[in-house]
Amino acid sequence: MIEVNDICQKYGQHVALDHVSFSIQKGEVVGLLGPNGAGKSTTMKILTCYLPPSSGQASIAGISLDQDTISLRRNIGYLPENAPLYTELDVQSHLRFMGRMHGLSSATLRDKIAEMAQACGLSEVLKRRIDELSKGFRQRVGLAASMLHDPPCLILDEPTTGLDPNQIVEIRHLIQKLGEKKTVLLSSHVLSEVEAVCQRMLIIDQGKLIASGSVQELAQQAQSGQQVDVTFKGDASQVLAALRAQFSDSRLSSHEEGDETHVSLHCLNTQIALSELVFQAAVKNDAVIVALHRQQASLEDVFRKLTGGEA
Amino acid sequence: MNPILTLVWKEWRCATDTPLAYVVAAAFLLASGFFFGNSLFLIGQAEMRGYFSWLPILFMFFIPALCMRLLADEQRLGTFELLCTLPVQTSQVVLGKFFGIWLQLSLLLLLTFFYPLTLSLIGDIDVGQIGVSYLAAWLLAGSYAAICLFASSLTKNAVVAYMIGFGCLLLIFLMGQILMQFSASVQNTMAMFSPIQHYQAMLRGILGLDNLVCMLAMILVFLSATTFQLERRRWK
Numbered sequence: 216m217i218e219v220n221d222i223c224q225k226y227g228q229h230v231a232l233d234h235v236s237f238s239i240q241k242g243e244v245v246g247l248l249g250p251n252g253a254g255k256s257t258t259m260k261i262l263t264c265y266l267p268p269s270s271g272q273a274s275i276a277g278i279s280l281d282q283d284t285i286s287l288r289r290n291i292g293y294l295p296e297n298a299p300l301y302t303e304l305d306v307q308s309h310l311r312f313m314g315r316m317h318g319l320s321s322a323t324l325r326d327k328i329a330e331m332a333q334a335c336g337l338s339e340v341l342k343r344r345i346d347e348l349s350k351g352f353r354q355r356v357g358l359a360a361s362m363l364h365d366p367p368c369l370i371l372d373e374p375t376t377g378l379d380p381n382q383i384v385e386i387r388h389l390i391q392k393l394g395e396k397k398t399v400l401l402s403s404h405v406l407s408e409v410e411a412v413c414q415r416m417l418i419i420d421q422g423k424l425i426a427s428g429s430v431q432e433l434a435q436q437a438q439s440g441q442q443v444d445v446t447f448k449g450d451a452s453q454v455l456a457a458l459r460a461q462f463s464d465s466r467l468s469s470h471e472e473g474d475e476t477h478v479s480l481h482c483l484n485t486q487i488a489l490s491e492l493v494f495q496a497a498v499k500n501d502a503v504i505v506a507l508h509r510q511q512a513s514l515e516d517v518f519r520k521l522t523g524g525e526a
Numbered sequence: 527m528n529p530i531l532t533l534v535w536k537e538w539r540c541a542t543d544t545p546l547a548y549v550v551a552a553a554f555l556l557a558s559g560f561f562f563g564n565s566l567f568l569i570g571q572a573e574m575r576g577y578f579s580w581l582p583i584l585f586m587f588f589i590p591a592l593c594m595r596l597l598a599d600e601q602r603l604g605t606f607e608l609l610c611t612l613p614v615q616t617s618q619v620v621l622g623k624f625f626g627i628w629l630q631l632s633l634l635l636l637l638t639f640f641y642p643l644t645l646s647l648i649g650d651i652d653v654g655q656i657g658v659s660y661l662a663a664w665l666l667a668g669s670y671a672a673i674c675l676f677a678s679s680l681t682k683n684a685v686v687a688y689m690i691g692f693g694c695l696l697l698i699f700l701m702g703q704i705l706m707q708f709s710a711s712v713q714n715t716m717a718m719f720s721p722i723q724h725y726q727a728m729l730r731g732i733l734g735l736d737n738l739v740c741m742l743a744m745i746l747v748f749l750s751a752t753t754f755q756l757e758r759r760r761w762k
Contacts, residue, residue: 263611288613295611299604303540312539315532316612344543 216241216368216398217262222271224257224422231257233422234271239415241367244394246409247402249419250522255402256296258419259372262400263293275368289317292366296373298357302346306337306356309345310363317364324363331359334389350377358386362393369393371401375408387412406515420522433517440483442510443490447502451476454502461496475505529614533622534629537596541630547592551634554588562641572648574641578659578729582722585670586699590691592630593674594684596623597756602682606756617753624675624749631667635660655731662728665741669721670695672748679755698722719744 217239224232232254239245247255260266262273264284273280278287301309307328314324332338335355340348345356358374374390375383383405390412393399403409409416410430418426418433426433447454451469458480459467465482482489490509497504541547558577561584565576600606609619645651674691681687701720705713717723721744724737 260607265607265610285613285615288611291611293608293611295604295607297604299608301536301540301605302603303543304536308536308539312532312536313612315535316529316614318613 216243216276217400218272218274219258219262220272222258222261222268222273224254224261224266225269230422232261232268235419235422235424236271237417237424237427239398239400241398242394242396243415244390244399244401244413246413246416247400247419248406248409248416248518249402253419253522254422255419256372257422259293259295259370259400259402263291263370264288289364290366290368292361292364292369294357294361294369294371294374297376298354300345300353300356300360303344305342305344306332306348307341309356310360313360314363319364327363327365331363334362335359336385351379351382354378354382354386358389366397368398369400371399373403374401375403375405383408406518418518418521426517426521430517433521440481441485441489442479442481443493444506444508444510445478445480445493445497445504446506447476447478447497448505449474449503451478451502454497454500457496457500458493461492529612529618530622530625533619534626537623537626538629541626546595547630550588550591551637554584554634555637557584557588558638559641562638566645572645572651574645574651574656574659575729577641578663579726581663582666582699582725585667586692586695589631589667589670590674590677590688590695593627593671593678593691594688595678596627596675597678597752598681598684598687601759602684616756617749620675620749620753620756624672624745627671627675628668631671632664635664635667652731658731658733659729661733662725662737662741665728665738666721666725669741669744669748672745672752673698676748676752676755679752679759 217237219235219237222232222235223230235254235258247258249255257266261268261280262275264280264287268280275287276290278290280287301312304312310328310331311324314327319327328341329338332341335358337352337355337359340352345353348356354374354377358371361369361371371390375386378386387408390399390401394412394414401409401413415427415429416433417424455467455469455476455478458478462480462482465480465484467478467480469476469478471477480489480493490507494504494507496502558581561580562574562577565571565573569576597606600609610616642651642656673694674687677691677694678684678687680690698720699722701716701722705716708716718736718740721741724740727734728737
């Protein structure tokens with residue numbers, strides 16, 4: 216659905232995008248992550264035909280950026296950062312304007328406005344002027360406007376910025392629902408949100424695409440080994456000795472707390488099933504496990520590591 | 527609906543939903559009423575030449591005020607990005623904006639039809655001359671709107687757009703005085719490009735093709751320049 220090949224974008228001497236390539240399949244919900252100024256918004260501006268790339272190719276729904284940009288734009292629903300809207304208009308007039316610009320007939324527009332107002336929770340405020348609405352409602356108006364013409368591809372730049380936690384959950388559900396039928400590319404600073412909504416992530420830093428994949432795949436890429444935390448009941452000296460012998464090249468630390476022994480084992484080898492081996496060692500040495508936890512790198516860890524936020 | 531007409535409709539809605547347009551319209555009608563009443567009641571002449579000769583000065587103040595936000599605010603508020611990602615050409619955006627503001631100016635002029643109607647009750651009026659004068663005013667308003675729309679495309683700040691627009695219109699207004707410093711051939715050549723000269727020629731009741739062409743060409747040139755400027759801003 217979205218193909219980006221070797222896109223570069225330069226503003227004078229500053230390179231905003233440096234040979235970025237990726238593709239997004241139909242029906243995928245993909246998150247675009249990166250620190251401020253990484254090139255996320257520039258990527259979105261290029262894909263929506265707002266900015267022409269300095270070099271490279273991109274296409275949406277099989278239509279190249281340098282072909283028929285008008286047809287290409289018909290296939291896109293775009294929510295720019297901070298949801299710019301015509302604040303002098305009421306919600307209904309704004310949606311009507313956006314729909315008409317996409318060539319929707321009056322009858323279709325009436326139905327679509329009602330449908331989108333229902334989906335985005337705007338039915339109560341349709342007659343209200345946009346400048347009287349809260350940031351959350353404005354964001355919803357922007358989202359409704361981007362979906363009005365039923366585009367196969369949605370590009371959402373920070374769709375939940377400024378929303379309260381309840382609104383974030385609502386918009387998140389809406390995007391998940393949309394993702395069942397549409398291709399969605401969204402950027403966000405809220406990593407948990409991207410993790411919850413997106414099937415795949417693209418991490419961009421200093422204009423370069425530095426990682427791509429699911430959270431699990433990115434965690435594997437970012438991890439330098441694996442760690443298991445285990446709690447034994449009673450005397451664990453025997454199993455501790457066995458673990459030290461078996462994982463002599465790994466880092467093992469332990470401390471006692473009451474009648475429990477907490478052990479942390481960090482192994483550089485990611486190919487072995489560390490938690491299984493720990494469990495088997497406990498069984499062999501008649502140790503009782505009360506807790507066993509396999510540590511996984513969170514998306515925050517992955518993001519910080521890949522974008523150089525971690526020392 | 528055609529995107530240009532949709533934009534005209536949007537401009538109309540935005541203008542009628544904000545107090546600025548009403549304030550400017552009321553001030554314009556008040557000022558134009560003063561100049562009309564001045565020649566009628568103080569000088570005692572039942573004619574509109576005085577009113578039409580003051581009109582370019584009124585336009586110089588009021589048209590930049592009505593046009594200043596057209597593109598400057600779109601760029602400042604980020605809605606220009608929204609517009610550019612809709613299935614519409616930049617030239618259509620510019621035309622929609624222009625026709626939107628020209629429609630508002632036309633309605634303002636339409637409201638001043640009250641003056642010749644009043645005159646017709648007092649005595650005979652030269653319908654042809656007044657008609658051509660209104661056409662001249664309408665074209666001059668269009669030319670000035672195109673210039674001020676271009677000024678609005680140059681900046682994100684509406685006040686700066688007003689100053690640029692006002693500066694350009696002042697320069698056009700003073701062109702006659704400035705050209706007096708030059709030779710007659712230069713004066714004649716430059717006069718061809720001055721909308722004020724054509725406007726004044728039309729006020730005499732003469733409807734020349736060169737007058738119409740110059741006014742329309744002025745509109746076309748500035749609308750093209752606005753389109754170019756908006757495209758250039760994106761390509762920069």
